[in-house]
Amino acid sequence: MLQFKLVLLGDSSVGKSSIVHRFVKDTFDELRESTIGAAFLSQSIKIKDPNSEEDVVIKFEIWDTAGQERYKSLAPMYYRNANAALVVYDVTEADSLVKAQAWVNELKQKVGDENLVIHLVGNKVDLVEEEPSKRVITVEEATKYAADENLLFKEVSAKTGLNIKEVFQTIGEKLYEIKQVELAKNPGNGNGINGDQVNINLPRPSTNDSTSCCS
Amino acid sequence: MGTTWLDTEIPSLSQYRDSIEYNTTNVARNLKYRIIKQKLLDPHPTWLTVSLLGITEYGFVNNELRRQCWSVLLNNQFTRGKKTKNKKIDIKDKICLLQPEVHNDYNQVQLDTNRSFGYIKDPNVKARLKETLQTVIMGVLTKNPGLSYYQGYHDIASVFVMVFYDEKAINQNTDEMISLLHIFTLLYLRDFMMDSLDFAIDQIKVIPQIISKSDKRLVNKLKLDKQDPLFAISSILTLYSHHFKPQLETAELEFDLIYEIFDLIIATQSMMLPLVMYSKFLLLNKELLYKEYELNLVNFENLNDLVHVIVQKIIMTSLTMGDDLNVCRQWYSILNEVRLDFMKNKVKVPSLKRSVNKYSPLLTTTANVNLNTLELTTYKEEDLQKLLKKAISLNVVRKNMNGPDINKLYRQQNYPFLIQMMENKYRKMPPLVKMSIIIGIMAMIIRVMDKENRLFYRFETVIIPYFLSTLKSKWL
Numbered sequence: 001m002l003q004f005k006l007v008l009l010g011d012s013s014v015g016k017s018s019i020v021h022r023f024v025k026d027t028f029d030e031l032r033e034s035t036i037g038a039a040f041l042s043q044s045i046k047i048k049d050p051n052s053e054e055d056v057v058i059k060f061e062i063w064d065t066a067g068q069e070r071y072k073s074l075a076p077m078y079y080r081n082a083n084a085a086l087v088v089y090d091v092t093e094a095d096s097l098v099k100a101q102a103w104v105n106e107l108k109q110k111v112g113d114e115n116l117v118i119h120l121v122g123n124k125v126d127l128v129e130e131e132p133s134k135r136v137i138t139v140e141e142a143t144k145y146a147a148d149e150n151l152l153f154k155e156v157s158a159k160t161g162l163n164i165k166e167v168f169q170t171i172g173e174k175l176y177e178i179k180q181v182e183l184a185k186n187p188g189n190g191n192g193i194n195g196d197q198v199n200i201n202l203p204r205p206s207t208n209d210s211t212s213c214c215s
Numbered sequence: 216m217g218t219t220w221l222d223t224e225i226p227s228l229s230q231y232r233d234s235i236e237y238n239t240t241n242v243a244r245n246l247k248y249r250i251i252k253q254k255l256l257d258p259h260p261t262w263l264t265v266s267l268l269g270i271t272e273y274g275f276v277n278n279e280l281r282r283q284c285w286s287v288l289l290n291n292q293f294t295r296g297k298k299t300k301n302k303k304i305d306i307k308d309k310i311c312l313l314q315p316e317v318h319n320d321y322n323q324v325q326l327d328t329n330r331s332f333g334y335i336k337d338p339n340v341k342a343r344l345k346e347t348l349q350t351v352i353m354g355v356l357t358k359n360p361g362l363s364y365y366q367g368y369h370d371i372a373s374v375f376v377m378v379f380y381d382e383k384a385i386n387q388n389t390d391e392m393i394s395l396l397h398i399f400t401l402l403y404l405r406d407f408m409m410d411s412l413d414f415a416i417d418q419i420k421v422i423p424q425i426i427s428k429s430d431k432r433l434v435n436k437l438k439l440d441k442q443d444p445l446f447a448i449s450s451i452l453t454l455y456s457h458h459f460k461p462q463l464e465t466a467e468l469e470f471d472l473i474y475e476i477f478d479l480i481i482a483t484q485s486m487m488l489p490l491v492m493y494s495k496f497l498l499l500n501k502e503l504l505y506k507e508y509e510l511n512l513v514n515f516e517n518l519n520d521l522v523h524v525i526v527q528k529i530i531m532t533s534l535t536m537g538d539d540l541n542v543c544r545q546w547y548s549i550l551n552e553v554r555l556d557f558m559k560n561k562v563k564v565p566s567l568k569r570s571v572n573k574y575s576p577l578l579t580t581t582a583n584v585n586l587n588t589l590e591l592t593t594y595k596e597e598d599l600q601k602l603l604k605k606a607i608s609l610n611v612v613r614k615n616m617n618g619p620d621i622n623k624l625y626r627q628q629n630y631p632f633l634i635q636m637m638e639n640k641y642r643k644m645p646p647l648v649k650m651s652i653i654i655g656i657m658a659m660i661i662r663v664m665d666k667e668n669r670l671f672y673r674f675e676t677v678i679i680p681y682f683l684s685t686l687k688s689k690w691l
Contacts, residue, residue: 003514012366013326031330036367036449036457040524063522068323068366070412077445083514 002006010088012067015123030204084117119152126157269482274475296596320364354393370453377461424565425494446526486581574606
């Protein structure tokens with residue numbers, strides 16, 4: 001089993017906690033209470049090794065953060081050593097994409113790890129299915145931005161569950177792929193261009209899952 | 216989840232209702248209810264009596280009494296400025312409070328209040344509570360545009376809303392709620408109402424300092440002093456109301472931890488006690504923390520994550536363990552311990568001058584001094600506004616600093632002469648010198664007070680024992 005650290009970032013009320021709860025517990029509350037500080041949850045998924053076709057278990061250690069601007073200063077504590085970041089916006093809130101873009105910039109500047117997987121997600125598509133006029137951020141706009149910045153991207157709904165599992169599946173596969181490349185490049189020690197950095201951020205195999213925390 | 220503290224047998228609810236313990240408790244609560252009710256009949260109930268009743272077991276017993284007692288205490292701790300004295304918000308203004316242009320934080324308040332009270336079943340009650348919550352928060356913010364709203368403040372405000380919730384009269388109570396929450400915010404929450412979290416982080420960093428007074432090993436092992444203990448931020452910013460949601464009262468007298476925590480804070484006028492409670496919680500669970508630490512060591516790459524995760528796990532377990540009756544049992548015993556410590560003047564408090572800003576409630580308005588001096592510490596609105604302004608300016612400086620610079624900033628703070636004399640200079644004197652100075656001062660006071668017999672009585676029964684205990688605990 002492999003473990004990866006994943007952090008959720010995004011503006012207040014875009015649905016970060018709802019996405020995590022849909023993924024971890026498969027539940028949804030219409031009005032989930034605000035997150036104060038940060039919350040930790042974990043969940044495992046299975047992916048297939050593309051070569052051997054064997055199942056590989058991937059465990060996500062998920063840090064769900066508070067969205068209000070003032071909590072921004074705490075974020076570095078949570079994205080430190082992260083392998084992946086899920087940056088969330090709300091397709092019905094114009095400003096939330098601007099905030100998401102600010103997070104992407106901050107991650108690129110501060111984490112300084114080119115292997116950090118950043119996945120942009122536009123949440124609450126269920127609202128625009130009910131009432132298309134509610135949409136203020138188009139798929140095209142977000143897709144173009146994600147392509148320019150080299151991010152993974154999907155629109156999701158924590159309410160209906162649309163694409164939630166897929167997002168984590170994609171991240172898991174991507175992280176596994178990166179890890180295989182790293183192992184091939186640096187079987188023993190980190191000698192590559194980014195050798196040292198890569199090794200710091202390598203996930204560790206988990207040895208005692210039965211007792212590990214909060215699963 | 217292998218927890219250990221609940222290995223003792225727990226009776227079922229019906230068994231418990233038949234037990235002597237339950238019936239004794241009920242009798243005690245009923246008695247206390249009647250005593251408080253009697254005291255409140257007094258047109259000017261003494262601040263001290265009400266305060267003592269709030270500190271002892273069961274706090275103010277129920278919300279009917281709590282409303283009145285909080286009002287007595289908070290209105291005694293605060294003197295309204297002349298300009299605002301008789302100003303009431305009328306209904307028209309209340310509607311204005313719910314307009315976006317009223318305050319910068321309006322949108323955030325709306326987002327958070329709209330997501331509040333999710334645990335209340337009745338949709339009508341829920342809707343009314345949410346609306347009241349929003350009105351109350353916006354009411355406080357408009358009274359003081361310098362205050363910045365933070366996520367978590369709505370949890371604190373929801374405790375006030377619940378205490379004043381009355382099926383028939385909730386709307387009539389809005390003015391009183393705004394007024395009391397405003398006082399509470401100005402006296403107790405200034406550190407949190409800045410436009411950044413820095414002063415709040417300074418406060419949670421006091422937790423390891425408190426712990427190290429009784430157990431250095433715990434601090435060292437989890438390296439609590441080498442990191443910002445962010446795991447505690449939600450508990451402290453919300454005074455535990457994020458974890459313990461205030462419930463509607465039922466007909467029977469029921470326990471509700473969160474109300475009693477607020478009773479204690481308001482009655483002692485102390486923001487130190489929430490930090491002391493958190494420290495006690497970690498100390499009480501240290502074996503469990505060590506165990507989880509070892510088990511999870513291999514799973515986390517950095518210590519911050521590891522400690523945050525294990526503390527969160529232990530807190531969550533402490534909130535949900537046992538059946539309804541026993542939920543939070545551990546927190547009740549912590550609360551009782553803090554009550555006792557406070558009464559016996561045994562709360563272990565580190566020196567805060569290098570850790571927090573000098574305008575912090577911890578060093579000024581809520582430094583838990585009232586029972587010690589037996590003096591009513593009351594603050595004028597104008598003075599509080601000045602303190603708030605100064606804190607806001609200092610926060611601008613503090614915001615752009617880290618580690619060593621912050622220590623330097625706080626080390627260079629100047630304090631009023633008297634506090635410095637008490638804290639620093641006299642502490643270094645040999646005990647015998649201190650003793651003789653104190654005896655000298657006491658002799659002078661006795662001579663003055665002797666003329667007033669009434670005061671002398673108080674002096675003999677209260678101040679001398681206080682002096683002796685201070686002498687014992689602090690100086691010798």
